[in-house]
Amino acid sequence: MTNHQPSTLDPQLPYRAGWIHFTNVAPILDPLVLPPSVTAITGVPTEMNEALLTGRVDIANISAVEFIRHADTLAALPDFSVAVLGPVYSVNLFHTCSLPDMRRIALTSQSAMSVALLEVLLREWGLSPVLERAEGEAEELLAAGYDGVLRIGDSALKEWYGVVGPFTDETIVPEIPQTGRGITVTDLAEEWFKVTGRPFVFAVWAYRKDNPPPAELLKAMRSARRSGIGHLAEVSARHALKLGLPEDVVQHYLWNFRYHLEEADRQALRLFADRAVPGHAELCFGPCE
Numbered sequence: 001m002t003n004h005q006p007s008t009l010d011p012q013l014p015y016r017a018g019w020i021h022f023t024n025v026a027p028i029l030d031p032l033v034l035p036p037s038v039t040a041i042t043g044v045p046t047e048m049n050e051a052l053l054t055g056r057v058d059i060a061n062i063s064a065v066e067f068i069r070h071a072d073t074l075a076a077l078p079d080f081s082v083a084v085l086g087p088v089y090s091v092n093l094f095h096t097c098s099l100p101d102m103r104r105i106a107l108t109s110q111s112a113m114s115v116a117l118l119e120v121l122l123r124e125w126g127l128s129p130v131l132e133r134a135e136g137e138a139e140e141l142l143a144a145g146y147d148g149v150l151r152i153g154d155s156a157l158k159e160w161y162g163v164v165g166p167f168t169d170e171t172i173v174p175e176i177p178q179t180g181r182g183i184t185v186t187d188l189a190e191e192w193f194k195v196t197g198r199p200f201v202f203a204v205w206a207y208r209k210d211n212p213p214p215a216e217l218l219k220a221m222r223s224a225r226r227s228g229i230g231h232l233a234e235v236s237a238r239h240a241l242k243l244g245l246p247e248d249v250v251q252h253y254l255w256n257f258r259y260h261l262e263e264a265d266r267q268a269l270r271l272f273a274d275r276a277v278p279g280h281a282e283l284c285f286g287p288c289e
């Protein structure tokens with residue numbers, strides 16, 4: 001991948017955005033009408049992390065841990081996040097033995113944040129299994145001999161439902177089962193909540209400090225989020241169809257997210273940063289010098 005100069009150096013060039021295209025960003029991305037001065041590409045978290053860090057894009061919703069690791073050069077929008085308080089349903093450790101018995105865990109290559117979260121939780125639990133990158137469906141990898149499989153995003157949401165579903169009308173409230181077909185699903189955001197009582201921030205919208213986004217992009221993003229959250233039933237119905245999941249499950253999945261990066265989220269992210277990346281530079285939620 002080639003390095004590009006920040007586009008602020010040439011105001012004639014478009015401002016380039018990178019969007020993680022998972023369903024959990026749909027309430028912001030589906031209604032988004034980009035200003036003419038902005039272009040966009042899409043990809044999975046590790047692709048968007050790389051696109052921002054190599055200068056292929058100017059802003060992206062990236063794994064929050066990459067923002068932390070590069071806090072000397074990156075800033076985050078102060079009011080945008082993909083966060084939850086409690087379960088997230090799409091960042092899952094699938095396992096067949098108990099957590100302390102796990103020896104070997106397969107990690108998805110799409111994720112940076114969930115891997116960092118798993119490492120923090122393993123330390124918390126006093127466990128040190130071998131962690132390896134391996135692709136494939138959770139059930140296949142478990143059958144192939146892994147004790148645990150970490151999956152994120154839409155495929156993790158679908159695999160979670162495949163294990164714990166189908167639901168009756170009453171299942172969603174108050175408690176969703178975590179086992180089925182001999183598999184347990186440990187929701188990492190819920191585990192973080194059990195340890196800290198805090199939200200967990202998976203993604204922030206980050207940009208290089210010297211290259212902040214144009215005001216018209218922020219305005220378009222805020223207006224899109226308002227519209228997406230205001231029409232969550234329609235957004236959910238559209239994505240339920242794409243995912244092959246029931247509408248009420250997708251609606252529950254989406255209304256559960258915190259898209260506004262409030263003070264509680266920023267504090268929780270700092271707490272995570274201190275545990276995951278000791279010695280990190282101070283986190284700046286723009287505008288930053």
Ligand SMILES: C=C(O[C@@H]1C=C(C(=O)O)C=C[C@H]1O)C(=O)O
Nearest residue numbers: 045063090111112113114153202
């Ligand atoms: C909750 C999720 O969050 C995503 C998970 C990320 C990661 O693990 O690196 C990065 C960005 C988030 O949007 C998910 O995709 O399931």
